[in-house]
Amino acid sequence: MSWQACVLTAKLATLTALILFALGLPLAFWVAFSPRRWKFAVEAMIGTPTVLPPTVLGFYLLVAFGSGTSLGRWYQHVTGGTLAFSFSGLVVASVIYSLPFAVQPMVAGIRGVDRKLIDAARTLGVRKLKIYREVVVPLAWPGLLTGLVLSFAHTVGEFGVVLMVGGNIPGVTRTLSIDIYDQVQDLNYSSANQTSLVLLLFSYVLLCLVYGFNRRSFIWTSR
Amino acid sequence: MNVLEAKLRKSFTPGKLRRFGVDVEFTAPPGVTVIFGPSGSGKTTILQCLAGLLRPDEGLISVGGERLFDSAEHVDSPPQQRRIGYVFQELALFPHMTSAENIAFGIRGNGSRKIDMVRDILERFRITHAAEHRPGEISGGERQRVALARALVTEPRTLLLDEPFSALDDTLKIDIMTDLKQWLEQRPIPVLLVTHDRMEAEALGGRTLLLKQGKINMQGKESVTV
Numbered sequence: 381m382s383w384q385a386c387v388l389t390a391k392l393a394t395l396t397a398l399i400l401f402a403l404g405l406p407l408a409f410w411v412a413f414s415p416r417r418w419k420f421a422v423e424a425m426i427g428t429p430t431v432l433p434p435t436v437l438g439f440y441l442l443v444a445f446g447s448g449t450s451l452g453r454w455y456q457h458v459t460g461g462t463l464a465f466s467f468s469g470l471v472v473a474s475v476i477y478s479l480p481f482a483v484q485p486m487v488a489g490i491r492g493v494d495r496k497l498i499d500a501a502r503t504l505g506v507r508k509l510k511i512y513r514e515v516v517v518p519l520a521w522p523g524l525l526t527g528l529v530l531s532f533a534h535t536v537g538e539f540g541v542v543l544m545v546g547g548n549i550p551g552v553t554r555t556l557s558i559d560i561y562d563q564v565q566d567l568n569y570s571s572a573n574q575t576s577l578v579l580l581l582f583s584y585v586l587l588c589l590v591y592g593f594n595r596r597s598f599i600w601t602s603r
Numbered sequence: 604m605n606v607l608e609a610k611l612r613k614s615f616t617p618g619k620l621r622r623f624g625v626d627v628e629f630t631a632p633p634g635v636t637v638i639f640g641p642s643g644s645g646k647t648t649i650l651q652c653l654a655g656l657l658r659p660d661e662g663l664i665s666v667g668g669e670r671l672f673d674s675a676e677h678v679d680s681p682p683q684q685r686r687i688g689y690v691f692q693e694l695a696l697f698p699h700m701t702s703a704e705n706i707a708f709g710i711r712g713n714g715s716r717k718i719d720m721v722r723d724i725l726e727r728f729r730i731t732h733a734a735e736h737r738p739g740e741i742s743g744g745e746r747q748r749v750a751l752a753r754a755l756v757t758e759p760r761t762l763l764l765d766e767p768f769s770a771l772d773d774t775l776k777i778d779i780m781t782d783l784k785q786w787l788e789q790r791p792i793p794v795l796l797v798t799h800d801r802m803e804a805e806a807l808g809g810r811t812l813l814l815k816q817g818k819i820n821m822q823g824k825e826s827v828t829v
Contacts, residue, residue: 494695496691496693496695497695497697499654499656499682499689499691499695500689500691500695500696500697501697501708501709502655502656502681502682502683503654503655503656503682503685503687503688503689503754504688504708504709504753504754504757505683505684505686505709505711505757506683506708506709507683508683514708515697518699519697519698519699
């Protein structure tokens with residue numbers, strides 16, 4: 381197993397999960413509470429990466445990151461580099477690709493909070509922000525944690541989008557899943573098996589931890 | 604004097620075949636006003652409109668002369684600003700907070716004043732021993748007292764009680780109602796109590812509104828049989 385790919389993957393997944401938690405939480409609150417009729421269109425947009433082939437998303441991101449678009453030119457002007465085939469580009473692509481895996485469990489968690497509790501808090505004269513922070517977030521925490529962990533795990537397993545946007549540059553964009561692909565191409569099945577087994581065990585243990593925590597939280601809040 | 608005046612109309616179409624609505628006008632002076640009525644007559648809808656949790660189609664709600672809702676003038680204060688206490692049938696205590704934290708939740712500010720207020724009301728409602736326990740760890744009667752204390756500690760101008768005693772046995776009910784009555788004697792505010800129970804209505808006394816299919820059939824001081 382390549383440690384360089386392992387560290388890069390951990391860095392990418394951690395950054396993506398943290399960015400998605402910060403961006404996804406207000407978005408999830410909006411989706412859960414907004415009375416807007418056109419909300420379904422936003423929900424569909426958030427969910428699109430779950431049904432879209434990763435190569436399609438990767439292709440459009442690659443085009444968008446190129447110097448032919450204003451985004452690509454702006455980024456080049458500000459940083460002097462390009463988003464395509466860079467670690468920063470990989471982070472942006474991962475945030476977009478893993479968005480539904482973060483937001484959808486968060487929305488489910490927030491919607492699962494008993495409406496009567498929120499109404500009770502409102503009649504006590506408490507501001508919305510305090511209600512969100514002290515009532516909704518603690519009770520929706522299992523859903524929020526699931527969103528955080530799923531976005532991390534999903535980024536670890538990304539392949540199509542990473543290959544399209546980042547290519548296969550060792551130490552820059554070669555993540556573990558690309559490393560496995562490389563090993564298989566080189567007929568190095570033993571090494572590919574080793575890396576795959578690590579990812580398999582990692583995913584399983586992570587989900588066990590999340591489900592275990594959620595079960596404990598459920599018992600605690602329903603007592 | 605805090606007098607609640609309400610004139611409101613609210614209609615729903617929950618299914619294509621059924622249409623439901625309330626169309627009522629009443630005044631509630633300080634003291635207890637009991638709202639009687641069969642299930643589905645609109646009792647909870649009225650309370651939710653008064654608290655600002657539901658928006659009436661049209662009407663006017665005021666407490667002590669201050670307009671909280673006026674469809675003609677586009678006035679619609681959010682529940683946070685109405686200072687109307689609400690005790691839900693299910694109590695809606697925050698399950699992750701202790702009794703003391705539940706009660707303190709609506710008190711503005713921090714520090715010793717907040718602690719004193721919580722301690723006083725815990726003593727007043729005889730639940731000091733339950734202060735550090737979560738709702739799931741205390742009895743039904745204690746939960747009821749916590750819910751009442753939480754609504755009253757914020758010093759509301761009006762109190763709405765949506766069948767909060769329905770799950771209690773008679774002895775416990777009388778106990779809690781006695782505490783509530785004593786509290787109200789010192790702080791005269793309009794209290795609207797939704798109940799099916801004659802004993803509750805008589806114990807807390809006061810005026811009655813008989814509600815039938817979303818309309819007030821009778822109001823006054825008489826004893827009402829539904």
